[in-house]
Amino acid sequence: MATSPIIIVGGGIGGLTLALELAKRNISCQVFEQASEFSEVGAGLQLSPNAMRRLEALGLGTALSVAGCAPPKIMIGDALNRNSLNEIHLGVTAQERYKAPYLVLARRDLQSILLDALKAYDCVELLCSKKFITYSQNAHQITAEMTDGSHYQGRMLVGADGVWSRVRHMFEPTQKPKQTGFMAWRAMVKTTDAPSLFTSSNVHAWLGPDSHLVHYRVSGGDNINIVAVTKGKALEKTWSDDTPKEALFEEIRPFNDELRQAVMDVPDWTAWPLMVLKPFKNWSKGRAVLLGDAAHAIVPFLAQGAAMAIEDASSLAALIAEKRDDHLTVFEHYKALRFRRCRRVLSKSIYQAQIYHSAGRLAKIRNSGLKILPSSLLLRQYDWLYKY
Numbered sequence: 001m002a003t004s005p006i007i008i009v010g011g012g013i014g015g016l017t018l019a020l021e022l023a024k025r026n027i028s029c030q031v032f033e034q035a036s037e038f039s040e041v042g043a044g045l046q047l048s049p050n051a052m053r054r055l056e057a058l059g060l061g062t063a064l065s066v067a068g069c070a071p072p073k074i075m076i077g078d079a080l081n082r083n084s085l086n087e088i089h090l091g092v093t094a095q096e097r098y099k100a101p102y103l104v105l106a107r108r109d110l111q112s113i114l115l116d117a118l119k120a121y122d123c124v125e126l127l128c129s130k131k132f133i134t135y136s137q138n139a140h141q142i143t144a145e146m147t148d149g150s151h152y153q154g155r156m157l158v159g160a161d162g163v164w165s166r167v168r169h170m171f172e173p174t175q176k177p178k179q180t181g182f183m184a185w186r187a188m189v190k191t192t193d194a195p196s197l198f199t200s201s202n203v204h205a206w207l208g209p210d211s212h213l214v215h216y217r218v219s220g221g222d223n224i225n226i227v228a229v230t231k232g233k234a235l236e237k238t239w240s241d242d243t244p245k246e247a248l249f250e251e252i253r254p255f256n257d258e259l260r261q262a263v264m265d266v267p268d269w270t271a272w273p274l275m276v277l278k279p280f281k282n283w284s285k286g287r288a289v290l291l292g293d294a295a296h297a298i299v300p301f302l303a304q305g306a307a308m309a310i311e312d313a314s315s316l317a318a319l320i321a322e323k324r325d326d327h328l329t330v331f332e333h334y335k336a337l338r339f340r341r342c343r344r345v346l347s348k349s350i351y352q353a354q355i356y357h358s359a360g361r362l363a364k365i366r367n368s369g370l371k372i373l374p375s376s377l378l379l380r381q382y383d384w385l386y387k388y
């Protein structure tokens, strides 16, 4: 049984990164993805140095730097009047401080790079149109069942199946994603078609009452990714949502006129209700374990959800390689390594949400504080996160 594969449910960023981490260690695995092909939505990702360090160690540094962009700065501005509040130096400053770059890129580019890298390994099998429904396990193996009736045996099963995880539901049915009351609106436009306000090579974060707007270049500079986070709830249990974009224009009514007009000039917005999981420690049962959003869905105010999935994958693969078939020890060490860090990232993300979305007097205090803070300190506050 020592050679039976690791079963990975979910071919998102977490599942594919784990597959590559295992493949590099010559450990066989099968990835089961419910979609008919591996496809990511046209949204962007910020990959901070803690994630980039691990992706570089997987040999993906060059491909990522070609597909992505290395923004010189994060510009923080007041959405009400477009005044600059401060800036965080990235580029060479981040590279030197954290020994890894801060990159922004399209999610589909990251996914293609992971898939391309996986092609080199015979020990990885990628299977699409395979929706996991249940598992059974005994002392020697775990068997995954798919909705098409097929069965697959392995020595461990990793639920990398996202915030609505079916694997988690199998052993922690009471842990359900909760509405955060935030709605994320995403758009991707060609740089040549984008309103000029959005074409900067920096990351921009515009802070407004109960909402904020972020934009940055991706795809080597060819496209602009724009995300607005406002108040709002999901209409139903779904990932993307049909909420009309007029709701976005209404939520950002207090924004500076040019900024609001630029948002309205972007034709296609998709609304995503933001869900979160209350921290829970029970990430495994027997031979099944959780990874990424399935274990710890985080609000994206620190842009760390995918980064945590990448860190999880790296820790879990290293432990599997070290402890081989002792799944109970692997999972105990994995949880001990990952739980507190992910909980801390979640609580800091929630704190960041409160700062970003302050209104009235609190926003004035925030703005005054931001204006007098040395920009080097703004970066250093993330040392605990980026040096990991």
Ligand SMILES: Cc1cc2nc3c(=O)[nH]c(=O)nc-3n(C[C@H](O)[C@H](O)[C@H](O)COP(=O)(O)OP(=O)(O)OC[C@H]3O[C@@H](n4cnc5c(N)ncnc54)[C@H](O)[C@@H]3O)c2cc1C
Residues within 6 Å of the ligand: 009, 010, 011, 012, 013, 014, 015, 032, 033, 034, 035, 044, 045, 046, 047, 130, 131, 132, 133, 160, 161, 162, 163, 165, 166, 184, 185, 186, 227, 272, 274, 291, 292, 293, 294, 298, 300, 303, 304, 305, 306, 307, 308, 309
């Ligand atoms: C608006 C927004 C902006 C964000 N920005 C950033 C950012 O800048 N930086 C960052 O690090 N993170 C960011 N995140 C978070 C990041 O997107 C997630 O944390 C990350 O995608 C989680 O990866 P995952 O692999 O765990 O899950 P997912 O990406 O959700 O992948 C899960 C996969 O499992 C598959 N699946 C689900 N159920 C089954 C099943 N039953 N059987 C088989 N397959 C199944 C799905 O189809 C999917 O492919 C952002 C999130 C949002 C909403």
